[in-house]
Each structure stands twice: as structure tokens, then as C-alpha cells.
Amino acid sequence: MVRIDVLWRTAARRAVMAICAAALALPAAAQTTITYSDWQLAQEGWGKSLRAAIAEFEKENPDIKVKAEPVPLGQRDVRFSTAIRAGEGPDVFALDTNPIRQYVAEGWVRDLAPFITAAGGRTFLADFYPNSLVPVTVDGKVYGIPMNTVAMALVYNKKLFDEVGIAAPPKTWDEFREVSKKLTRSSTGSGPVDRWAFTVVLAPAGFDLRVSSIFRAFGADFLTPDWKRSALDTPEAKAAFNFIIDMIVVDKTIPPGVSQVDANGARRMLANQQIAMKIGTTWSFPEVSAMNPQLDGLNVLKIAPMPQQPGSKNPIHTTLYQKSLFINKNAKNPEAAWKLIKFLTDRPQMERWFDDNAMLSSRRSVNESYSKIKQSVPASVVANEIQYGAFLPLIPQWPQVLEVIRQNLQAAVAGSKTREQALADANKEVNVILERK
Amino acid sequence: MIGERYTGWWFVGPAGLVMALILGFPAIAAVLGSVNLGWGSTKPFGIDSYLRLWGDAEFRQSLWNTAIFVVSVVSLHFLLGMSVALLLDRPLRMRWLFRVIAILPWTMPDVIGGIIFRFIFDTLYGGINALGLAIGWIDQPVDWLGRPGLALLSVILAEAWRGYPYVMLILLAGLQAVPREQYEAAKMDGAGAWQTFVYVTLPNLRTMIVIALVLDTVWECRLFGMIFGMTGGGPGQATQNLTLLVYRHYFQFFDTAYASSIAVVLAAILLVAAMPYLRVAIRRAE
Numbered sequence: 001m002v003r004i005d006v007l008w009r010t011a012a013r014r015a016v017m018a019i020c021a022a023a024l025a026l027p028a029a030a031q032t033t034i035t036y037s038d039w040q041l042a043q044e045g046w047g048k049s050l051r052a053a054i055a056e057f058e059k060e061n062p063d064i065k066v067k068a069e070p071v072p073l074g075q076r077d078v079r080f081s082t083a084i085r086a087g088e089g090p091d092v093f094a095l096d097t098n099p100i101r102q103y104v105a106e107g108w109v110r111d112l113a114p115f116i117t118a119a120g121g122r123t124f125l126a127d128f129y130p131n132s133l134v135p136v137t138v139d140g141k142v143y144g145i146p147m148n149t150v151a152m153a154l155v156y157n158k159k160l161f162d163e164v165g166i167a168a169p170p171k172t173w174d175e176f177r178e179v180s181k182k183l184t185r186s187s188t189g190s191g192p193v194d195r196w197a198f199t200v201v202l203a204p205a206g207f208d209l210r211v212s213s214i215f216r217a218f219g220a221d222f223l224t225p226d227w228k229r230s231a232l233d234t235p236e237a238k239a240a241f242n243f244i245i246d247m248i249v250v251d252k253t254i255p256p257g258v259s260q261v262d263a264n265g266a267r268r269m270l271a272n273q274q275i276a277m278k279i280g281t282t283w284s285f286p287e288v289s290a291m292n293p294q295l296d297g298l299n300v301l302k303i304a305p306m307p308q309q310p311g312s313k314n315p316i317h318t319t320l321y322q323k324s325l326f327i328n329k330n331a332k333n334p335e336a337a338w339k340l341i342k343f344l345t346d347r348p349q350m351e352r353w354f355d356d357n358a359m360l361s362s363r364r365s366v367n368e369s370y371s372k373i374k375q376s377v378p379a380s381v382v383a384n385e386i387q388y389g390a391f392l393p394l395i396p397q398w399p400q401v402l403e404v405i406r407q408n409l410q411a412a413v414a415g416s417k418t419r420e421q422a423l424a425d426a427n428k429e430v431n432v433i434l435e436r437k
Numbered sequence: 438m439i440g441e442r443y444t445g446w447w448f449v450g451p452a453g454l455v456m457a458l459i460l461g462f463p464a465i466a467a468v469l470g471s472v473n474l475g476w477g478s479t480k481p482f483g484i485d486s487y488l489r490l491w492g493d494a495e496f497r498q499s500l501w502n503t504a505i506f507v508v509s510v511v512s513l514h515f516l517l518g519m520s521v522a523l524l525l526d527r528p529l530r531m532r533w534l535f536r537v538i539a540i541l542p543w544t545m546p547d548v549i550g551g552i553i554f555r556f557i558f559d560t561l562y563g564g565i566n567a568l569g570l571a572i573g574w575i576d577q578p579v580d581w582l583g584r585p586g587l588a589l590l591s592v593i594l595a596e597a598w599r600g601y602p603y604v605m606l607i608l609l610a611g612l613q614a615v616p617r618e619q620y621e622a623a624k625m626d627g628a629g630a631w632q633t634f635v636y637v638t639l640p641n642l643r644t645m646i647v648i649a650l651v652l653d654t655v656w657e658c659r660l661f662g663m664i665f666g667m668t669g670g671g672p673g674q675a676t677q678n679l680t681l682l683v684y685r686h687y688f689q690f691f692d693t694a695y696a697s698s699i700a701v702v703l704a705a706i707l708l709v710a711a712m713p714y715l716r717v718a719i720r721r722a723e
Contacts, residue, residue: 077688077689078688081688081691082688102691106691192577203669203671204669255560255561256560256561256578256580256583257559257560257561257578257580257582257583258583259580259582259583259671259672260555260559260560260582260583260668274561396691397690399689399690400689400690400692403685403689403690407671407673407674408673410671410672410673411585411672411673411674411675413583413672414583414584414585414672414673414675415584415585416585416672416673416675417673
């Protein structure tokens with residue numbers, strides 16, 4: 001009887017302890033849900049690898065659930081700004097460099113100092129390219145973690161070059177113009193022109209990186225190095241501006257309807273062999289190949305540094321693109337949000353971005369030691385160009401400055417303004433914007 | 438007695454409060470925002486945004502574009518709407534089917550319409566150029582959306598097609614309310630079709646025409662999706678209207694005060710444009 005009583009009491013005690021343990025464990029096991037928004041979630045290839053990374057993160061962190069929120073690039077700022085102003089918005093989100101200063105100025109993103117300090121401080125940041133930290137740092141405070149950094153370059157179709165007997169990509173803009181005339185022709189030899197040399201992006205999506213790269217490769221820039229004045233009144237800027245208009249209006253080596261061409265339109269033209277060259281970077285290879293598998297893009301497409309203007313003294317001759325991750329000021333679980341950012345920017349995921357999307361890392365160690373990057377010719381060309389590249393101006397007025405330049409270039413191409421008037425107007429309007437408090 | 442006197446207000450109150458919140462709050466927020474008194478504004482109170490409007494060439498261009506666009510589109514809507522309404526008012530076999538077909542353009546969301554028309558007017562792949570080349574009307578593709586005049590014309594034509602059923606439906610409702618005896622009397626007096634239209638149909642439709650034109654003007658002044666989808670306001674600023682300018686400043690440049698001041702000016706213009714409608718509505722209520 002005693003034995004049964006003891007057993008019974010032991011069992012009862014254990015049951016009570018188990019219930020207490022379960023009750024205590026309950027809050028720990030409760031899942032935190034955070035939201036992650038990224039325009040690349042809306043793209044097929046990128047979306048796939050981002051979702052795979054998120055699944056891996058959730059497996060490693062069973063207490064955190066990540067809700068992916070794709071957003072089209074064109075609607076990104078509309079959605080984010082509306083949601084954040086209303087006290088909502090995704091916990092973690094991705095931005096390119098253009099709007100970062102506006103988000104910081106509006107106080108929409110968190111200072112990551114406490115998290116970075118906990119992660120190792122300077123040691124943690126040391127692996128990132130120093131210039132990759134510039135766009136995400138304001139007054140010494142780091143607001144975002146860089147994910148991918150690439151330089152813009154000239155992507156071309158080697159097969160179309162071979163067909164007209166051009167052995168190598170143009171190294172100067174004069175060569176570029178001559179080569180373009182040869183590449184613009186009828187595919188049948190006698191019909192109307194259906195193959196052009198190149199296209200420039202004059203629609204908003206993609207204008208910034210591509211047209212600024214042309215300007216910089218001419219030794220010009222949109223703004224002075226201190227970003228306080230317009231630099232559109234320099235002879236180099238005039239040469240770049242006129243070059244684009246001449247290609248469209250005089251040489252007609254750019255397909256008609258160029259005002260409507262955005263970055264994706266240019267990719268589609270390259271995929272369909274309507275053009276032989278465009279400004280792009282490593283991401284052009286998988287994206288163009290996916291648009292037309294028959295092109296055999298991974299073999300036919302090649303990449304070269306931007307053509308140069310002989311005698312240019314400007315060490316910068318291309319534009320850098322960077323995607324970085326940020327924590328919303330309204331995030332209710334910033335610790336979980338930081339964990340996700342850290343995971344997505346750690347080495348294994350950086351290697352995944354290259355494997356899946358040919359994107360270079362913002363971590364120097366990954367670009368310099370990952371064997372697949374080292375063996376890839378396009379990746380080597382682009383990685384080498386990073387040192388000659390610069391980001392677009394990091395000022396809150398930048399989107400407005402950019403729009404003024406784009407609209408005036410479009411007006412010159414459309415003929416509603418003379419090219420001299422358009423450039424002078426752009427120069428004047430940019431200065432007015434920069435002088436405004 | 439006093440309690441009874443105010444009982445009605447208790448019934449009207451909740452609805453009035455909801456109306457005030459829904460309609461009044463955004464309007465007040467826009468006015469406050471335009472003078473830097475919006476929530477989250479860090480700038481001091483001031484009317485700088487309105488002063489800036491005065492000297493802004495882009496604002497003037499957008500205002501001019503809005504005027505040309507609205508006058509052209511509303512005129513085309515009236516002509517098309519009246520013509521189709523007169524046709525559909527006649528005794529036709531399967532009239533219901535024609536009526537359904539006639540209102541189909543109205544069912545298309547304007548952003549979708551804009552994207553579709555962008556493809557139709559595309560220089561390289563567009564249907565208009567393909568047709569023009571096939572029938573020999575043009576010998577090389579026309580850059581419809583890349584030339585300022587043509588781009589504005591293309592947007593006007595596209596919106597004329599998409600929006601005419603709204604005017605047509607109002608006019609058709611008016612036509613059906615015209616007393617048939619008046620037509621019979623006109624016929625007995627020997628009036629022809631044109632005379633009947635001028636002296637019987639139009640006078641009877643006067644109120645409906647005012648309502649249709651005013652509401653359509655207000656709608657077209659606020660139009661965003663069709664223009665945004667087709668041209669994004671370009672080339673240059675050739676097709677940019679005031680609504681697009683508000684969007685740019687609010688969502689692209691995060692300049693709340695300036696965007697709000699443009700919105701307030703637009704609202705004031707719309708209020709003036711809506712006066713004839715208000716007069717009709719007040720007269721009817723009386």
C-alpha cells in the first residue's frame with residue numbers, strides 16, 4: 001500500500017511539475033511574426049531565392065515567423081511612406097540608395113547602433129566595403145546593412161558583334177558611336193531596320209543608374225562632388241547630353257519610342273536581339289536569359305567596362321548600385337527584425353545571391369574568396385569596376401533632382417525644347433531645388 | 438418641448454459625424470498640411486508652398502495640360518455620349534445587348550486602361566502603328582507617346598473612349614424621361630429630326646446635361662491612372678496633369694506641404710467647376 005501511495009504521489013508531483021513547466025515554457029514557445037518587404041520578392045528568380053532563405057531562417061529560428069510582402073519597385077515608396085506615416089509598415093524592408101536620406105530625414109528607419117554593437121561593432125562592419133557603408137550612414141549613425149553592391153557596365157551580345165565583324169567592345173565613346181552605326185541594320189539585309197545598337201532608359205524605372213553611368217563615363221556628373229550645385233553646365237556634361245540625343249535623333253541607332261523604355265524594356269530588347277548593347281551589370285545575365293531562353297544568354301552575352309572619354313581626369317566612370325536592409329521605426333520586434341537582417345547579409349546567404357542571381361556581395365570577403373565569383377568573368381569585371389564607381393548623390397532632394405534631369409532630357413529628345421534650352425533648364429532647376437531649404 | 442425640438446438632430450447626428458469625418462478630415466488635413474501644420478510636420482507654419490506655386494513653371498504647365506485635357510475629353514464624352522444615348526433610346530432589337538456593350542469601357546479600371554493603351558500606342562509593337570503600316574497610312578512607325586502633341590492627343594483619345602459611357606448613361610436616363618407626347622406634338626407640327634432634337638430633346642435634357650458635364654469635369658480633373666499608365670506624364674511634362682504632380686511631390690519627393698498646396702488649389706478649382714451642379718441640386722431640393 002505504501003509503495004502504491006509513494007508511486008501515486010510521485011506521479012502526481014511529476015504531473016504538476018510537467019504542467020508548470022509547460023505553462024512556463026508557453027511564452028517562450030510563442031511565435032513572433034515579423035514582416036519583410038522587398039521589391040525583389042515580386043521578381044521570379046530573386047523571389048524564389050529570398051523565400052528559400054526565409055524558410056531557412058525560420059528553421060533556424062523556430063520562434064520567429066517571417067511574412068514576406070512583395071511590393072513592385074514602382075510602388076515601393078508609395079506603400080512604405082503611407083504605411084510608416086500611419087504607424088504601420090513592414091518590420092524589415094529593402095531600399096536602393098536613392099531614397100535612403102529621405103527615409104532617414106523623415107525618421108522612418110531605426111539607428112542600428114545597439115544591434116551592431118552587440119554583433120561586434122567595428123569588427124562586424126569591417127567586412128563590408130567601406131564605400132558600401134556610406135549610403136546607410138548619416139552623421140555617424142548606421143541605419144542599414146548593405147546586402148549587394150555592383151557597378152554598372154556595358155552588356156553586349158557577342159553574336160551580333162560577330163555578325164558585323166566587330167571583334168571587341170568599344171573602349172571610347174567615339175568607337176561606341178561608330179560600332180553602333182554598324183550594328184543598326186535590317187536582320188534580313190534588305191528590309192526595314194529591325195536591329196539597333198543600343199537603348200538608353202528614359203522612363204523613370206532605371207534612368208538613374210544608366211544615364212548617370214553614361215555621364216560619369218564621359219567624365220561628367222549630375223552634381224558637383226559636394227552635391228551642393230548642379231554640374232550640368234560643364235563641357236563634359238554637355239558632351240554626354242548631346243551624345244545621347246545624337247544617338248537617338250541623328251544616328252537613329254537607338255530604337256524609336258525610347259521615351260517609354262524602362263530598365264525592363266531594355267532587357268527585353270536585348271533578349272529579343274533588337275539591340276546589341278545596353279547598360280547593365282551581373283544581374284542582366286540571368287534576367288535577360290530568362291526572358292528568352294533561346295538566346296543562350298549566359299554564353300552569348302558578355303560584359304565590359306563602360307566606354308571612356310579619352311583625356312578624362314575623373315577617376316569615377318560608373319555608378320554603383322546597392323541594396324540595403326532597414327528596420328522600420330514602427331517595428332514591434334526590432335530584435336527579431338535584426339536577426340533576419342543579420343541572417344540575410346551573412347556569408348552563406350551572400351553566396352546564395354550570387355549562385356541564384358549573379359549578384360555580388362557588399363562583403364569584400366565573399367567577393368574575394370568565393371570560388372564561383374572568382375571564376376566568373378562577368379563577376380570579375382564588375383567587381384573590378386566597383387573601385388571606379390560612386391553612388392548617386394545621397395541627399396533628400398535627389399529624387400526631385402533626378403526627375404528634373406529626366407524630364408528635360410525627354411523634352412530635348414521629343415523636340416519640345418532645344419537641347420541647349422533643355423540642358424540649361426535642367427541646370428537652373430536643379431540649382432533651385434538644391435538651394436531650397 | 439426643447440427635447441422634442443432637438444430630437445431630429447440626434448437621428449441625423451451620427452450620419453453627419455461620419456460624413457464630416459470621411460469628407461472633412463482629408464480636406465482639413467490637406468489644408469493644414471499645406472501650411473506645415475499637418476501631423477509630423479517639422480517646419481514652422483507658413484504659406485511658402487502657395488508662394489512657391491506662383492513661380493513654379495511645372496505647376497503652370499500641369500494646370501494648362503489639365504485644362505486642355507479636361508476640355509477636350511469632356512467635349513468628346515458629350516458628343517460620343519449624346520450620339521450613343523440617342524441611338525440606344527431608339528426601339529432596337531436586342532437593345533439590352535447594345536447597352537451592355539456600350540458601357541463596357543466604363544467597367545475598365547483607368548490604370549489598366551492606361552497600360553493597355555500604352556501597348557496599343559507603342560512605337561514598335563503597338564496595334565495602331567501595325568494597322569497604319571498595313572493599310573499604307575504611314576510608312577514608318579509613329580512615336581505616339583514620345584512626341585508631346587501626339588502623346589497628349591493619344592491620352593485624350595484613350596480617355597474619351599474609356600469614360601464616355603458615364604455621360605451616355607446620364608443622358609440616356611434623361612432621354613427616357615422626356616414626355617413622348619412632346620415628340621408626337623412636334624411630329625404633328627411638321628418638325629424634322631434636327632428641329633425635334635433642338636426644340637424638344639435638348640431643352641428637356643438641360644438639367645441632365647449640366648449634371649453630366651459637371652460631374653465629368655470633376656472626374657477628369659482628378660484623373661490619374663490613365664495618364665500614369667500611358668505616359669507617366671511625359672515626354673517631359675507634356676501630359677502631366679495636376680493630380681500627377683500631387684502624386685510626384687507627395688509620394689516621390691515626400692514634399693507633403695507642396696503636394697497639399699497643389700491639392701488644395703485643385704480642390705478649389707473643382708469646387709468652382711461644381712457650382713452649376715450645386716445650383717441644380719439646391720433648386721431641385723427647393
